[in-house]
Amino acid sequence: MSSATAFYPIGTPGVPWGEAEKAEWLARQVRHRSYAEDVLARVDALRQRFDVEQYGQLDYAGERYPLYAIRNRGWRDGLPTVLVTGGVHGYETSGVHGALQFVERHGGDYEGRANLLAVPCVSPWAYERIHRWNMHAIDPNRSFRENSPAGESAALLQLVAPLRGRFVLHIDLHETTDSDESEFRPALAARDGKPFEPGEIPDGFYLVDDSENPQPAFQQAVIAAVEPVTHIAPADANGQIIGSEVVAPGVIRYPLQALGLCAGITGARYTTTTEVYPDSPRATPQQCNDAQVAAVRAAIGFALEHPAG
Numbered sequence: 001m002s003s004a005t006a007f008y009p010i011g012t013p014g015v016p017w018g019e020a021e022k023a024e025w026l027a028r029q030v031r032h033r034s035y036a037e038d039v040l041a042r043v044d045a046l047r048q049r050f051d052v053e054q055y056g057q058l059d060y061a062g063e064r065y066p067l068y069a070i071r072n073r074g075w076r077d078g079l080p081t082v083l084v085t086g087g088v089h090g091y092e093t094s095g096v097h098g099a100l101q102f103v104e105r106h107g108g109d110y111e112g113r114a115n116l117l118a119v120p121c122v123s124p125w126a127y128e129r130i131h132r133w134n135m136h137a138i139d140p141n142r143s144f145r146e147n148s149p150a151g152e153s154a155a156l157l158q159l160v161a162p163l164r165g166r167f168v169l170h171i172d173l174h175e176t177t178d179s180d181e182s183e184f185r186p187a188l189a190a191r192d193g194k195p196f197e198p199g200e201i202p203d204g205f206y207l208v209d210d211s212e213n214p215q216p217a218f219q220q221a222v223i224a225a226v227e228p229v230t231h232i233a234p235a236d237a238n239g240q241i242i243g244s245e246v247v248a249p250g251v252i253r254y255p256l257q258a259l260g261l262c263a264g265i266t267g268a269r270y271t272t273t274t275e276v277y278p279d280s281p282r283a284t285p286q287q288c289n290d291a292q293v294a295a296v297r298a299a300i301g302f303a304l305e306h307p308a309g
């Protein structure tokens with residue numbers, strides 16, 4: 001977009017998209033990278049040390065995307081269960097690669113202490129297109145609810161349903177990118193027939209806690225572990241990050257379940273959403289992956305040390 005006031009190039013200002021506009025949007029999406037090469041090959045390599053399970057499949061115009069979950073060995077009913085999810089937004093690369101790196105290097109560390117369930121790439125079609133939405137122009141991360149219109153969300157909900165009540169932790173790995181402001185927020189406004197109101201992308205890492213179940217000590221432990229790896233986002237001039245009050249350094253809160261967000265699906269005592277900033281001149285891709293891994297390890301460590309709060 002040449003300026004913040006220019007309208008998104010699909011649709012009519014003030015009119016929500018219909019099928020024609022969604023088809024026009026879809027025709028513009030280009031496959032940039034391979035889920036099979038980047039993700040499935042690494043998941044396959046984990047089969048020797050972990051239990052790998054296909055929990056669903058997306059069938060998008062003849063293209064099939066099998067969905068995989070990874071469990072550590074030695075699952076027992078009495079152990080606390082932890083969930084790590086990445087790639088709910090497929091374009092948020094370090095969410096996917098951070099989840100894989102965590103499992104590869106540290107997933108075995110919790111055997112006998114916790115049941116680990118990891119889902120590294122919830123939305124593979126969008127991973128390949130470097131997009132936020134699925135093929136139907138739906139954001140999976142506003143769709144974690146009953147009768148979800150997003151196949152990605154419905155499949156993950158089904159995987160997690162039998163384990164609800166046993167989770168002590170869920171950490172969902174995301175990024176906040178410059179393309180949120182240049183592409184995805186304008187597209188969202190256009191899709192819904194609403195005006196686009198420019199915002200500010202925070203420079204640094206932050207977390208989203210649950211306003212219905214705030215856990216400040218837990219969030220602080222995660223921030224403290226990430227800070228040596230990548231810088232924490234400061235509050236803006238209004239004391240906010242992306243329009244929400246900063247309640248502690250690098251922490252904002254959303255009502256996770258009401259918004260249909262992934263981090264609200266388990267009912268765990270400890271939940272958080274990481275937001276890595278990959279577009280900073282001060283952050284390399286490897287640093288972003290390392291920040292996700294540091295966050296996951298700190299989150300699991302805290303949850304196992306404070307199982308009852």
Ligand SMILES: [Zn+2]
Nearest residue numbers: 089092174175
């Ligand atoms: Zn995201």
